[in-house]
Amino acid sequence: MDTRTPAPESSPWLPFESRRRARDEKREAVLRTAVQLFLEQGYHRATLNEVADRLNITKPALYNYFRSKEDILFECWVMGQERVEDRISEIESAHENGLATLRMLVHAYAATMASDFGASLVRFNVADLSEPNQKITLAGKRRIDRAFRNAIKQGIADHSIKPCDVKLTAFAILGALNWIGHWYKPGGELSPDQIADDFAIRLTADIAKRPDKKPSEKKATKPVRKRSTR
Amino acid sequence: MDTRTPAPESSPWLPFESRRRARDEKREAVLRTAVQLFLEQGYHRATLNEVADRLNITKPALYNYFRSKEDILFECWVMGQERVEDRISEIESAHENGLATLRMLVHAYAATMASDFGASLVRFNVADLSEPNQKITLAGKRRIDRAFRNAIKQGIADHSIKPCDVKLTAFAILGALNWIGHWYKPGGELSPDQIADDFAIRLTADIAKRPDKKPSEKKATKPVRKRSTR
DNA sequence: ACTTTTTATTACCCTTGGGTAATATACGCA
DNA sequence: TGCGTATATTACCCAAGGGTAATAAAAAGT
Structure with missing residues (x-):
């Protein structure tokens, strides 16, 4: 009863x-x-x-x-991937111009790289995943890549970004960002958000049509927050 | 059988x-x-x-x-490291100005990253090495890092490079370079030397005092060879 | 209170692969 | 032609660790 x-x-x-x-x-x-x-x-x-x-x-x-150790590994990767893709969706649906979009992408991705699940996107070895899961991760990486390239392309089209080789530009930017996952340790001088702010300008300075002020030499002035990460 | x-x-x-x-x-x-x-x-x-x-x-x-599998792994790493350090020594002993030195470093490192032993510098996990070997690899990474930072510092001093945050600048450049070790596959559109040429300009464009021409948009015009790799 | 389901434990299996001992074969050298 | 040394092979060991079966404890449902 x-x-x-x-x-x-x-x-x-x-x-x-x-x-x-x-x-x-x-x-x-x-x-x-x-x-x-x-x-x-x-x-x-x-x-x-x-x-x-x-x-x-x-x-x-x-x-x-x-189900298995590999399953755990994969799910870690999924966690990071989902965070990134969610932010990408948000950013893309804001429909800003190419440069602004690119900078937001850089900011979001940089901040994610400074987290455990974010770092897992680049620190883990794809070869340790099962064949089907490798496919999934590869597709995910491609989606991220495409988001960056699209922003660059759009920027060139809307004249917010100087003409440049889209592929190599994206590689250079993503490389600098992915590297964060290797060197960032919590408790350093710079917070993830500060790093993200800096990189958002730094990695786009050379291709921006109207060059921004570069990040100050010694983090003396706080860079303009384009958007909070969360 | x-x-x-x-x-x-x-x-x-x-x-x-x-x-x-x-x-x-x-x-x-x-x-x-x-x-x-x-x-x-x-x-x-x-x-x-x-x-x-x-x-x-x-x-x-x-x-x-x-002596062991780990020994093999370590020696692979040593091969890559030696190549890089040899080139660094050459470059440093040329005593060019900061910007020129930095560009040569970028060029040399980029080309190395597109080789197996070069890629091993970033694709292998330090945790798989014995404690003493981890120390050695760490010291090696620091020497590379220092070479880049010194070039930047010198460039700022001799006014060939704009004032900038040395550490973050080095991180951004090295990140873009290290990433080559992950995406480069022989037989692509660009040769290691072409990539190196491009990156030498691309990664230094924003901090160079007198901005160079950026790499051409669509690899339509062959980038100017600054220097042959060997 | 009794049953069922979920979650955890103990004890174990068993493949994988680095590493070794014993031994054979090739080579350099008188 | 035989000896010593370097190099290779066959056959094996064994620790590590992912994964499972049997079962106990806890929680939920009735």
């Missing part, structure tokens, strides 16, 4: 929802721990036992949430 | 070929094969059995030249 008042909030599928949420939270906790360990030690040197240890559980418990 | 793939022409163990070669040549042949395999499949997925197979020998034979 159910003695609870059947208030709208306590409808039969609400407990189910909250339980699902708890499960998702645990899933994400696993990913957060795993991505850190993978970044610290590399995917292969990191063991599932150690992931489990850090979560105060045991290895087989992980298999309630993931 | 014999699943050996046909040996590459470069293998000193080619059947019926003279096996009497200098020890160092064989050592290097191992490294060339290993670095390729490591780049293709990743260090951990690549097995010493497969390295040996490609050389038409068996795994234990490798231990005549190297």
